[in-house]
Amino acid sequence: MSSPAEQTLAPTPSQTIGPFFGFALPLASERFVVPAGTNGAISIVGRLLDGEHQPVADGLIETWQANPEGRFYHPDDPRGPFEGDGFRGFGRSATDGGGRFELLTVKPGCLPGPGDTTQAPHIAVSVFARGLLQRLVTRIYFGDEEEANAADPVLSTLQLGESRRQRLLAAPIDGGYRFDIVLQGPDESAFLSI
Protein backbone atom coordinates (compact mmCIF):
# COMPACT_ATOMS: atom_id res chain seq x y z
CA MET A 1 0.00 0.00 0.00
CA SER A 2 1.44 3.34 -0.98
CA SER A 3 0.42 6.50 0.79
CA PRO A 4 1.90 9.93 1.39
CA ALA A 5 2.82 8.77 4.88
CA GLU A 6 5.43 6.44 3.40
CA GLN A 7 7.58 9.12 1.82
CA THR A 8 10.92 9.87 3.42
CA LEU A 9 11.61 13.53 4.18
CA ALA A 10 15.00 14.93 5.12
CA PRO A 11 15.00 16.47 8.60
CA THR A 12 15.15 20.26 8.82
CA PRO A 13 18.78 21.16 9.57
CA SER A 14 19.80 22.52 12.96
CA GLN A 15 21.06 26.06 13.55
CA THR A 16 22.60 27.60 16.65
CA ILE A 17 20.40 28.81 19.50
CA GLY A 18 22.45 32.04 19.42
CA PRO A 19 23.10 34.27 22.42
CA PHE A 20 19.72 35.99 22.75
CA PHE A 21 17.20 33.31 23.75
CA GLY A 22 16.90 34.19 27.43
CA PHE A 23 13.80 36.35 27.13
CA ALA A 24 11.92 33.53 25.39
CA LEU A 25 13.13 30.34 27.04
CA PRO A 26 13.56 28.87 29.54
CA LEU A 27 10.72 29.68 31.89
CA ALA A 28 11.97 30.29 35.43
CA SER A 29 9.89 27.35 36.66
CA GLU A 30 11.56 24.91 34.29
CA ARG A 31 14.57 24.66 36.57
CA PHE A 32 12.26 22.70 38.86
CA VAL A 33 11.67 19.21 37.51
CA VAL A 34 9.99 18.72 40.88
CA PRO A 35 8.66 21.45 43.18
CA ALA A 36 10.87 22.74 45.96
CA GLY A 37 10.29 20.70 49.11
CA THR A 38 9.60 17.43 47.26
CA ASN A 39 10.59 14.39 49.27
CA GLY A 40 13.91 13.06 48.01
CA ALA A 41 14.62 16.09 45.83
CA ILE A 42 18.22 16.55 44.70
CA SER A 43 19.99 19.52 43.17
CA ILE A 44 22.09 19.03 40.10
CA VAL A 45 24.57 21.84 39.80
CA GLY A 46 27.37 22.29 37.34
CA ARG A 47 29.28 24.58 35.05
CA LEU A 48 29.41 24.71 31.29
CA LEU A 49 33.00 25.42 30.20
CA ASP A 50 34.65 26.03 26.85
CA GLY A 51 37.98 24.81 25.44
CA GLU A 52 39.91 27.31 27.58
CA HIS A 53 37.89 26.42 30.68
CA GLN A 54 36.13 29.77 30.49
CA PRO A 55 32.47 29.74 31.56
CA VAL A 56 29.90 29.57 28.80
CA ALA A 57 27.52 32.27 29.99
CA ASP A 58 24.97 31.92 27.20
CA GLY A 59 24.21 28.21 27.29
CA LEU A 60 21.04 26.25 27.86
CA ILE A 61 20.98 22.84 29.57
CA GLU A 62 17.94 20.62 29.09
CA THR A 63 17.23 17.38 30.92
CA TRP A 64 14.87 14.48 30.35
CA GLN A 65 14.43 11.57 32.73
CA ALA A 66 12.25 8.81 34.12
CA ASN A 67 10.59 9.00 37.50
CA PRO A 68 12.03 7.22 40.57
CA GLU A 69 10.31 4.00 39.49
CA GLY A 70 11.96 4.14 36.07
CA ARG A 71 8.80 5.10 34.21
CA PHE A 72 8.13 7.82 31.66
CA TYR A 73 5.04 9.88 31.25
CA HIS A 74 5.03 8.95 27.59
CA PRO A 75 2.97 6.63 25.40
CA ASP A 76 5.94 5.22 23.47
CA ASP A 77 7.17 3.56 26.62
CA PRO A 78 5.90 0.04 25.84
CA ARG A 79 4.96 -0.38 29.48
CA GLY A 80 2.52 2.51 28.96
CA PRO A 81 2.64 5.90 30.64
CA PHE A 82 2.51 5.94 34.41
CA GLU A 83 -0.43 7.56 36.10
CA GLY A 84 0.10 11.29 35.80
CA ASP A 85 1.10 12.72 39.16
CA GLY A 86 2.37 16.02 37.80
CA PHE A 87 5.86 14.66 37.17
CA ARG A 88 6.88 15.30 33.56
CA GLY A 89 10.60 14.69 33.84
CA PHE A 90 11.71 17.69 31.79
CA GLY A 91 13.91 20.48 33.07
CA ARG A 92 16.00 23.27 31.69
CA SER A 93 18.32 25.88 33.04
CA ALA A 94 20.12 28.70 31.30
CA THR A 95 23.72 29.18 32.41
CA ASP A 96 24.62 32.32 34.32
CA GLY A 97 27.65 34.61 34.02
CA GLY A 98 29.79 31.93 35.66
CA GLY A 99 28.55 29.23 33.32
CA ARG A 100 26.56 27.73 36.19
CA PHE A 101 23.31 25.83 35.83
CA GLU A 102 21.13 24.28 38.50
CA LEU A 103 18.16 21.94 38.44
CA LEU A 104 16.02 20.46 41.18
CA THR A 105 14.85 16.94 40.50
CA VAL A 106 14.59 13.42 41.90
CA LYS A 107 16.89 10.54 41.05
CA PRO A 108 15.35 8.42 38.29
CA GLY A 109 15.03 4.67 38.63
CA CYS A 110 16.74 1.97 36.59
CA LEU A 111 15.44 1.36 33.07
CA PRO A 112 15.36 -1.66 30.82
CA GLY A 113 18.02 -1.38 28.11
CA PRO A 114 18.75 -3.14 24.85
CA GLY A 115 18.60 -6.92 25.05
CA ASP A 116 18.59 -8.13 28.61
CA THR A 117 20.51 -5.19 29.99
CA THR A 118 19.43 -2.80 32.69
CA GLN A 119 20.31 0.87 32.41
CA ALA A 120 21.58 2.55 35.54
CA PRO A 121 19.71 5.65 36.73
CA HIS A 122 20.55 8.46 34.33
CA ILE A 123 19.31 11.75 32.93
CA ALA A 124 19.49 12.57 29.22
CA VAL A 125 21.02 16.00 28.60
CA SER A 126 20.96 18.42 25.65
CA VAL A 127 23.43 21.31 25.54
CA PHE A 128 22.67 24.38 23.45
CA ALA A 129 24.80 27.52 23.13
CA ARG A 130 25.99 30.20 20.79
CA GLY A 131 28.77 28.54 18.81
CA LEU A 132 27.05 25.16 18.78
CA LEU A 133 25.49 24.71 15.35
CA GLN A 134 23.64 21.70 16.69
CA ARG A 135 23.01 20.48 20.19
CA LEU A 136 25.38 18.25 22.09
CA VAL A 137 23.96 15.24 23.92
CA THR A 138 25.35 13.64 27.04
CA ARG A 139 24.04 11.77 30.06
CA ILE A 140 24.20 12.33 33.78
CA TYR A 141 24.87 9.13 35.71
CA PHE A 142 25.27 9.08 39.47
CA GLY A 143 28.72 8.37 40.89
CA ASP A 144 27.32 6.60 43.94
CA GLU A 145 25.39 3.99 41.92
CA GLU A 146 28.46 1.86 41.41
CA GLU A 147 26.71 -1.48 41.08
CA ALA A 148 24.11 -0.26 38.61
CA ASN A 149 26.70 1.73 36.69
CA ALA A 150 28.91 -1.32 36.28
CA ALA A 151 26.08 -3.12 34.46
CA ASP A 152 24.93 -0.17 32.34
CA PRO A 153 25.17 -0.81 28.57
CA VAL A 154 26.07 2.79 27.67
CA LEU A 155 28.72 3.16 30.36
CA SER A 156 30.19 -0.15 29.17
CA THR A 157 30.48 1.11 25.58
CA LEU A 158 34.03 0.32 24.53
CA GLN A 159 34.58 3.46 22.45
CA LEU A 160 34.04 5.51 25.57
CA GLY A 161 37.29 4.72 27.35
CA GLU A 162 37.78 5.19 31.08
CA SER A 163 38.41 8.95 31.10
CA ARG A 164 35.27 9.80 29.20
CA ARG A 165 33.31 7.24 31.17
CA GLN A 166 34.24 9.22 34.27
CA ARG A 167 32.93 12.37 32.58
CA LEU A 168 29.44 10.84 32.56
CA LEU A 169 29.35 10.47 36.36
CA ALA A 170 27.95 13.19 38.58
CA ALA A 171 29.77 13.56 41.89
CA PRO A 172 27.73 13.41 45.11
CA ILE A 173 27.76 16.71 47.01
CA ASP A 174 25.72 18.01 49.89
CA GLY A 175 22.08 18.09 48.76
CA GLY A 176 22.65 16.56 45.37
CA TYR A 177 25.23 16.11 42.66
CA ARG A 178 27.76 18.10 40.72
CA PHE A 179 28.09 17.64 36.96
CA ASP A 180 30.37 19.90 34.92
CA ILE A 181 30.21 19.90 31.13
CA VAL A 182 33.40 20.71 29.22
CA LEU A 183 32.86 21.39 25.52
CA GLN A 184 36.45 20.91 24.38
CA GLY A 185 39.90 19.87 25.56
CA PRO A 186 41.67 17.15 27.54
CA ASP A 187 38.79 16.76 29.97
CA GLU A 188 36.15 17.12 27.28
CA SER A 189 32.80 15.64 28.24
CA ALA A 190 31.59 12.41 26.70
CA PHE A 191 29.20 13.54 24.00
CA LEU A 192 26.90 10.95 22.52
CA SER A 193 25.54 10.42 19.05
CA ILE A 194 21.88 9.40 19.16
Next chain:
Amino acid sequence: MKEPERSAELGPAHPLWAGPGEGLVLPSYRRDHELHDPPYDWPEYRGTLLRHPRRPLVPIPDTLSEVTGPLFGADEISPADADLTAGHGGEPQGQKIVLHGRVLDGNGKPIPETLIEIWQANAAGRYWHSGDRHPAPLDPYFTGAGRCLTDSQGRYRFITVRPGSYPWGNHFNAWRPAHIHLSLFGRAFAQRLITQMYFPGDPMFEFDPIFQSVRDRRDRERLICEFDFEATTPEWALGYRFDIVLRGHDRTPFEEGR
Protein backbone atom coordinates in the same frame (compact mmCIF):
# COMPACT_ATOMS: atom_id res chain seq x y z
CA MET B 1 -2.06 16.99 31.18
CA LYS B 2 -4.39 14.70 29.31
CA GLU B 3 -3.46 11.14 28.61
CA PRO B 4 -1.02 11.11 25.68
CA GLU B 5 -1.67 8.90 22.71
CA ARG B 6 0.74 6.24 21.58
CA SER B 7 2.30 6.49 18.11
CA ALA B 8 -0.30 4.71 16.00
CA GLU B 9 2.25 2.93 13.83
CA LEU B 10 3.74 1.20 16.86
CA GLY B 11 0.54 -0.63 17.45
CA PRO B 12 -0.90 -1.14 20.91
CA ALA B 13 1.37 -1.09 23.94
CA HIS B 14 3.18 -4.38 24.09
CA PRO B 15 1.08 -6.74 26.21
CA LEU B 16 3.88 -9.14 27.06
CA TRP B 17 6.12 -6.90 29.04
CA ALA B 18 8.23 -9.54 30.70
CA GLY B 19 11.05 -7.77 32.45
CA PRO B 20 14.29 -6.10 31.49
CA GLY B 21 14.67 -5.83 27.75
CA GLU B 22 12.38 -8.69 26.83
CA GLY B 23 9.58 -7.87 24.49
CA LEU B 24 10.56 -4.23 24.40
CA VAL B 25 9.17 -2.75 21.20
CA LEU B 26 10.74 0.66 20.75
CA PRO B 27 10.78 2.97 17.78
CA SER B 28 14.28 3.56 16.44
CA TYR B 29 14.95 7.00 15.02
CA ARG B 30 16.81 7.21 11.73
CA ARG B 31 20.12 9.03 11.96
CA ASP B 32 19.79 10.78 8.61
CA HIS B 33 19.95 14.16 10.36
CA GLU B 34 23.71 13.64 10.41
CA LEU B 35 23.71 14.08 6.62
CA HIS B 36 21.99 17.45 6.80
CA ASP B 37 23.03 19.15 10.04
CA PRO B 38 25.93 21.60 10.11
CA PRO B 39 29.25 20.48 11.64
CA TYR B 40 30.33 21.40 15.15
CA ASP B 41 33.69 22.67 13.86
CA TRP B 42 33.04 25.53 11.43
CA PRO B 43 35.88 28.08 11.61
CA GLU B 44 34.06 30.75 9.59
CA TYR B 45 31.71 31.04 12.57
CA ARG B 46 34.14 32.10 15.27
CA GLY B 47 31.88 31.09 18.12
CA THR B 48 32.54 27.44 17.27
CA LEU B 49 36.30 27.66 17.84
CA LEU B 50 36.39 26.91 21.57
CA ARG B 51 33.01 25.24 21.75
CA HIS B 52 33.22 22.29 19.38
CA PRO B 53 34.21 18.91 20.78
CA ARG B 54 37.43 17.57 19.31
CA ARG B 55 36.72 13.92 19.99
CA PRO B 56 34.20 11.98 17.94
CA LEU B 57 30.74 11.54 19.40
CA VAL B 58 30.11 8.11 20.91
CA PRO B 59 27.16 6.42 19.22
CA ILE B 60 24.63 4.76 21.48
CA PRO B 61 21.49 2.83 20.52
CA ASP B 62 18.09 4.36 21.02
CA THR B 63 16.82 3.40 24.45
CA LEU B 64 13.73 4.39 26.39
CA SER B 65 15.35 7.73 27.24
CA GLU B 66 15.79 8.70 23.58
CA VAL B 67 12.44 7.51 22.20
CA THR B 68 10.42 9.33 24.83
CA GLY B 69 10.41 13.07 25.51
CA PRO B 70 8.50 15.88 27.16
CA LEU B 71 4.90 16.31 26.09
CA PHE B 72 3.03 19.54 26.69
CA GLY B 73 -0.70 20.02 27.08
CA ALA B 74 -3.02 22.60 25.60
CA ASP B 75 -3.85 23.68 29.16
CA GLU B 76 -0.27 24.92 29.56
CA ILE B 77 -0.21 27.16 26.50
CA SER B 78 -2.41 30.19 25.95
CA PRO B 79 -3.61 30.72 22.37
CA ALA B 80 -2.59 34.36 22.88
CA ASP B 81 1.05 33.22 23.07
CA ALA B 82 0.98 32.68 19.30
CA ASP B 83 0.35 36.38 18.58
CA LEU B 84 3.59 38.25 19.16
CA THR B 85 2.01 41.53 18.07
CA ALA B 86 -0.53 41.59 20.92
CA GLY B 87 -0.37 41.76 24.65
CA HIS B 88 2.20 44.52 25.04
CA GLY B 89 -0.04 47.55 25.11
CA GLY B 90 0.16 48.71 21.51
CA GLU B 91 0.94 47.94 17.90
CA PRO B 92 4.57 47.04 17.23
CA GLN B 93 6.56 48.67 14.45
CA GLY B 94 7.19 46.76 11.28
CA GLN B 95 5.66 44.56 8.63
CA LYS B 96 3.06 42.30 10.18
CA ILE B 97 3.26 38.69 9.01
CA VAL B 98 1.37 35.44 9.45
CA LEU B 99 3.82 32.56 9.78
CA HIS B 100 2.28 29.15 9.47
CA GLY B 101 3.08 25.63 8.40
CA ARG B 102 3.17 22.04 9.52
CA VAL B 103 5.43 19.93 11.67
CA LEU B 104 6.05 16.51 10.10
CA ASP B 105 8.25 13.59 10.93
CA GLY B 106 10.70 12.15 8.43
CA ASN B 107 8.05 9.70 7.25
CA GLY B 108 5.75 12.53 6.25
CA LYS B 109 3.38 12.11 9.18
CA PRO B 110 2.11 15.24 10.92
CA ILE B 111 3.18 15.61 14.55
CA PRO B 112 0.14 16.77 16.49
CA GLU B 113 0.12 18.70 19.76
CA THR B 114 3.82 19.38 19.85
CA LEU B 115 5.32 22.53 21.31
CA ILE B 116 6.93 25.16 19.07
CA GLU B 117 8.70 28.11 20.66
CA ILE B 118 9.92 31.05 18.58
CA TRP B 119 11.97 34.14 19.30
CA GLN B 120 13.31 36.93 17.15
CA ALA B 121 14.63 40.48 16.84
CA ASN B 122 12.19 43.31 16.28
CA ALA B 123 11.65 45.07 12.96
CA ALA B 124 14.75 47.21 13.54
CA GLY B 125 16.95 44.19 14.21
CA ARG B 126 17.15 44.49 18.01
CA TYR B 127 16.50 41.72 20.54
CA TRP B 128 14.67 42.19 23.83
CA HIS B 129 17.82 41.09 25.61
CA SER B 130 20.25 43.00 27.79
CA GLY B 131 23.19 41.48 25.94
CA ASP B 132 22.17 42.96 22.59
CA ARG B 133 24.26 46.13 22.11
CA HIS B 134 23.14 46.92 18.57
CA PRO B 135 22.09 50.62 18.73
CA ALA B 136 18.80 50.03 16.94
CA PRO B 137 15.65 51.00 18.85
CA LEU B 138 13.80 48.64 21.15
CA ASP B 139 10.07 48.56 20.52
CA PRO B 140 8.05 48.83 23.75
CA TYR B 141 5.21 46.93 22.06
CA PHE B 142 7.28 43.94 20.92
CA THR B 143 9.33 41.45 22.89
CA GLY B 144 9.58 38.81 20.17
CA ALA B 145 8.82 35.57 22.03
CA GLY B 146 5.94 33.21 21.24
CA ARG B 147 4.84 29.63 21.59
CA CYS B 148 2.08 27.34 20.42
CA LEU B 149 1.08 23.71 20.09
CA THR B 150 0.46 22.16 16.70
CA ASP B 151 -3.13 21.08 16.06
CA SER B 152 -4.28 17.54 15.35
CA GLN B 153 -2.96 17.88 11.76
CA GLY B 154 0.45 19.15 12.86
CA ARG B 155 -0.36 22.73 11.84
CA TYR B 156 0.83 25.84 13.61
CA ARG B 157 0.29 29.58 13.11
CA PHE B 158 2.00 32.64 14.56
CA ILE B 159 1.34 36.34 14.04
CA THR B 160 4.43 38.49 14.31
CA VAL B 161 6.45 41.14 12.48
CA ARG B 162 9.23 40.56 10.02
CA PRO B 163 12.53 40.84 11.95
CA GLY B 164 15.30 43.14 10.79
CA SER B 165 18.87 42.20 9.93
CA TYR B 166 21.46 43.08 12.55
CA PRO B 167 25.24 43.33 12.71
CA TRP B 168 27.32 40.91 14.74
CA GLY B 169 30.99 40.87 15.51
CA ASN B 170 31.96 37.68 13.73
CA HIS B 171 33.96 39.45 11.00
CA PHE B 172 34.19 42.87 9.37
CA ASN B 173 30.77 44.16 8.33
CA ALA B 174 29.00 40.96 9.34
CA TRP B 175 25.19 41.08 9.22
CA ARG B 176 22.83 38.23 9.92
CA PRO B 177 20.12 37.57 7.36
CA ALA B 178 16.69 38.23 8.88
CA HIS B 179 15.62 35.12 10.78
CA ILE B 180 13.28 33.70 13.37
CA HIS B 181 14.57 31.13 15.88
CA LEU B 182 12.45 28.00 16.34
CA SER B 183 12.55 25.37 19.08
CA LEU B 184 10.71 22.07 18.61
CA PHE B 185 10.29 19.03 20.82
CA GLY B 186 8.50 16.53 18.62
CA ARG B 187 7.55 13.57 20.76
CA ALA B 188 10.97 12.13 21.57
CA PHE B 189 14.28 13.33 22.98
CA ALA B 190 15.79 12.12 19.68
CA GLN B 191 13.64 14.61 17.75
CA ARG B 192 14.59 17.75 19.67
CA LEU B 193 15.50 20.55 17.26
CA ILE B 194 16.50 24.19 17.55
CA THR B 195 16.94 25.98 14.24
CA GLN B 196 16.47 29.28 12.41
CA MET B 197 14.08 30.17 9.61
CA TYR B 198 15.03 32.70 6.94
CA PHE B 199 13.11 34.78 4.40
CA PRO B 200 13.24 34.34 0.61
CA GLY B 201 15.86 36.21 -1.38
CA ASP B 202 17.83 37.67 1.52
CA PRO B 203 20.99 39.32 0.13
CA MET B 204 22.90 38.38 3.30
CA PHE B 205 22.71 34.62 2.65
CA GLU B 206 26.02 34.36 0.82
CA PHE B 207 27.90 36.28 3.53
CA ASP B 208 26.47 34.50 6.57
CA PRO B 209 28.60 31.66 7.99
CA ILE B 210 25.76 30.37 10.15
CA PHE B 211 23.40 29.92 7.19
CA GLN B 212 26.30 28.60 5.08
CA SER B 213 27.26 26.08 7.75
CA VAL B 214 24.51 23.92 6.26
CA ARG B 215 26.67 22.63 3.48
CA ASP B 216 24.17 21.41 0.91
CA ARG B 217 22.28 24.07 -1.03
CA ARG B 218 19.08 22.01 -0.97
CA ASP B 219 19.32 21.75 2.81
CA ARG B 220 19.82 25.51 3.11
CA GLU B 221 16.76 26.07 0.96
CA ARG B 222 14.76 24.06 3.47
CA LEU B 223 15.55 26.73 6.06
CA ILE B 224 13.83 29.42 3.96
CA CYS B 225 10.12 30.04 4.28
CA GLU B 226 8.03 30.76 1.21
CA PHE B 227 5.77 33.69 0.57
CA ASP B 228 2.18 32.46 0.78
CA PHE B 229 -0.38 34.58 -1.00
CA GLU B 230 -3.19 32.35 0.31
CA ALA B 231 -2.21 33.21 3.88
CA THR B 232 -1.79 36.89 3.07
CA THR B 233 -4.64 38.84 4.60
CA PRO B 234 -5.99 41.96 2.84
CA GLU B 235 -5.18 45.27 4.56
CA TRP B 236 -3.45 43.42 7.39
CA ALA B 237 -0.53 41.00 6.99
CA LEU B 238 1.72 39.11 4.57
CA GLY B 239 1.65 35.33 4.73
CA TYR B 240 4.64 33.01 4.91
CA ARG B 241 4.71 29.25 5.07
CA PHE B 242 7.38 27.10 6.70
CA ASP B 243 7.15 23.34 7.17
CA ILE B 244 9.47 21.68 9.65
CA VAL B 245 10.59 18.05 9.48
CA LEU B 246 11.81 16.22 12.58
CA ARG B 247 13.58 12.86 12.44
CA GLY B 248 11.40 9.92 11.51
CA HIS B 249 11.66 6.47 12.95
CA ASP B 250 12.34 3.26 11.14
CA ARG B 251 9.20 1.45 10.23
CA THR B 252 8.54 -1.38 12.62
CA PRO B 253 7.92 -5.02 11.70
CA PHE B 254 4.41 -4.45 12.99
CA GLU B 255 3.88 -1.67 10.52
CA GLU B 256 5.38 -3.53 7.58
CA GLY B 257 3.15 -6.49 8.34
CA ARG B 258 0.01 -4.48 7.70
